[in-house]
Amino acid sequence: MAAPEEPELSQAQTEKLLQFQDLTGLESIDQCRRTLEQHNWNIEAAVQDRLNEQEGVPSVFNPPPSRPLQVNTADHRVYSYIVSRPQPRGLIGWSYYLIMLPFRFTYYTLLDIFRFALRFIRPDPRGRVTDPVGDVVSFIHIFEEKYGRSHPVFYQGTYSQALNDAKRELRYLLVYLHGEDHQDTDQFCRSTLCTEEVVTFLNTRMLFWACSTSKPEGYRVSQALRENTYPFLAMIMLKDRKMTVVGRLEGLIQPEDLVNQLTFIMDANQTHLMSERLEREERNQTQVLRQQQDEAYLASLRADQEKDRKKREEEEQLRQEEEKVRQSVLAEERRRQPPADDPESVKIVFKLPNDTRVERRFLFGQSLTVIYDFLFSLKESPEKFQIITNFPRRVLPCLPTEEQPNPPTLKEAGLSRSEVLFVQDLTDD
Numbered sequence: 436m437a438a439p440e441e442p443e444l445s446q447a448q449t450e451k452l453l454q455f456q457d458l459t460g461l462e463s464i465d466q467c468r469r470t471l472e473q474h475n476w477n478i479e480a481a482v483q484d485r486l487n488e489q490e491g492v493p494s495v496f497n498p499p500p501s502r503p504l505q506v507n508t509a510d511h512r513v514y515s516y517i518v519s520r521p522q523p524r525g526l527i528g529w530s531y532y533l534i535m536l537p538f539r540f541t542y543y544t545l546l547d548i549f550r551f552a553l554r555f556i557r558p559d560p561r562g563r564v565t566d567p568v569g570d571v572v573s574f575i576h577i578f579e580e581k582y583g584r585s586h587p588v589f590y591q592g593t594y595s596q597a598l599n600d601a602k603r604e605l606r607y608l609l610v611y612l613h614g615e616d617h618q619d620t621d622q623f624c625r626s627t628l629c630t631e632e633v634v635t636f637l638n639t640r641m642l643f644w645a646c647s648t649s650k651p652e653g654y655r656v657s658q659a660l661r662e663n664t665y666p667f668l669a670m671i672m673l674k675d676r677k678m679t680v681v682g683r684l685e686g687l688i689q690p691e692d693l694v695n696q697l698t699f700i701m702d703a704n705q706t707h708l709m710s711e712r713l714e715r716e717e718r719n720q721t722q723v724l725r726q727q728q729d730e731a732y733l734a735s736l737r738a739d740q741e742k743d744r745k746k747r748e749e750e751e752q753l754r755q756e757e758e759k760v761r762q763s764v765l766a767e768e769r770r771r772q773p774p775a776d777d778p779e780s781v782k783i784v785f786k787l788p789n790d791t792r793v794e795r796r797f798l799f800g801q802s803l804t805v806i807y808d809f810l811f812s813l814k815e816s817p818e819k820f821q822i823i824t825n826f827p828r829r830v831l832p833c834l835p836t837e838e839q840p841n842p843p844t845l846k847e848a849g850l851s852r853s854e855v856l857f858v859q860d861l862t863d864d
Contacts, residue, residue, distance in 0.1 A: 444468075451478050480572045480591045514703065516696050517663075518686030563651060567593040570650035574613065577647070578624070586629045587637040590644040594656050597644040598671070598678050605712055607641035607672050607701060612648050612657055614665030619687040623666040630690045640701070641670075668693075670700050674707045764812060772796040781845050782853045785822075787815050788860040799846035806845070807833035810858060817860040825855060 444452065448471075455478050456467045474481040564570075568591070575589050590597045594610070601608035611628070614620050627633060637643050646653030660669050663685055670682035682700035684693070773780040773796050783806070785793045795809060803822075810816045822831045832842050 448476060451476055454478060455481055474568075474572065477572055477576075480568065480575075484568060484592065513680055514682040514700055516682070516684050516688075518684075518688045518692075564655055565651070567595075567652040570652035571644075571646050574645065574647045574650060574653065578613070578645075582624050582629055585631075585634065587634050587643045590642055592644075594644060594646070594652060597642060601642050601671065602673050602678055604642075605673060605708060605715065607670060607708075608678075609637060609641050609643050609697070610656065610660065610669045610671060611643070611645035612653060612660070612662055612665065612667045612669075613645060614667070615647055615649050617665035620665055623687055627666075627688060627690050627693055633690050633693060636694050636697070640697075670697065672704060672708060673711050674704065676711075761814065773798055780852070781850055783850075784855045785810060785858055786855065787813075787858050788817060788820075789815060791815055797845055799850075800844055802844055803831050803833040803842045803848055804835070806831070806856075816858060817862045819861040820858050821861055823857045823859055824850075825857065831856070 451471060452464065452467055455461075455471055456464065461467050461470075470481050470484070471478065474484065571589070571593065572591060575591065578586065578589075590600075592600075597608055597610075600606075613624075646656065648654050648657045660667075660680065662669075662683075666685070666687065668682075668684040668688075669680050670684075671678055671680050673679070674681060681704050682697070684696055688696070775782070775796070777798075779798050779800065781797045781799055783795055783797060785795070787793065793810075793813065793815075797805060806822065810820070810822070822833055823829065824831065831848055832839060835842055
């Protein structure tokens with residue numbers, strides 16, 4: 436059965452495909468297309484996810500098993516700033532407030548009862564996170580459709596990835612939880628979050644992650660941070676080696692007030708961040724020093740090993756040369772030996788001190804000095820020795836003396852055609 440053909444790409448999709456390939460360096464067009472399709476052809480989200488994968492962060496489409504968010508929220512020194520709703524003013528304001536109060540109370544009471552009863556009928560679908568990046572990207576699209584593209588740069592990744600990046604880069608992470616149904620959310624987004632002053636401040640000073648609590652990923656973060664009202668902002672940083680919430684801003688806050696409050700939180704925790712940076716720098720320097728020491732040790736070890744290798748090679752080469760010379764001498768000796776059927780030849784078997792036996796043929800007319808020289812050329816022979824016959828036991832005069840400057844021949848020494856001679860070691864004498 437033939438595989439279904441993939442639909443043709445539009446011109447805009449083709450341009451995004453080529454742009455994504457240029458930005459990521461991927462060679463496979465099919466892989467580029469699959470990645471863009473997974474991100475609904477949002478090139479910013481696809482590139483962000485690709486960068487996350489290259490930096491060692493797990494792919495958002497193969498997320499690790501769900502686990503509790505590792506953020507310290509139990510610090511009692513967390514700075515909290517809550518903006519209360521303004522009180523009604525004047526007779527008309529108070530009249531409208533009192534008229535609407537029963538309806539508002541009834542509405543939210545019934546809504547809470549309905550949500551509570553609904554939990555017994557079916558579990559909250561937000562409790563199961565299946566596509567965390569999809570939740571974030573979807574929120575960003577909805578936000579831009581409603582409030583435009585003039586907003587702080589949203590981190591296009593999961594909350595866990597944002598925490599990892601903030602920890603690795605030692606930066607502040609500002610988390611915004613978007614409550615779609617809250618009465619102050621719309622005004623906060625239009626009048627505060629999207630103002631030029633706030634956008635510039637957030638883009639230059641920290642990472643900014645946001646998601647709607649109606650999405651599973653946003654709901655999971657909401658359960659971890661436990662906000663009381665909306666709009667809700669939480670400042671998180673690395674403190675005492677843990678990602679810690681150091682500031683909470685809740686309520687409808689104005690742009691200038693938001694910048695001031697965030698600046699106050701950052702200034703109050705700057706010493707902790709500097710301490711973390713110094714400690715990390717010390718760890719990095721220690722690691723670099725240890726690495727340099729290890730490299731120096733390995734270099735010294737390799738140098739010693741190379742020196743030993745060259746020494747072994749030289750010794751082996753010298754041994755081979757000595758063996759070659761010895762074999763050449765033996766070959767020359769064998770060439771000089773008379774044939775076995777020569778009536779003038781003498782077969783002599785020498786028994787050396789190390790119990791080895793050496794056989795050699797000589798001529799009756801050769802001097803005993805030739806026998807001595809032959810034995811002296813053998814590496815098995817001692818440095819100083821004498822040659823002895825067995826029966827009768829006597830020492831052969833192989834070396835010249837004052838009384839006998841010319842040693843006798845084998846025939847004059849009384850040797851027969853077949854002899855066994857013993858080599859006695861005189862080295863210790």
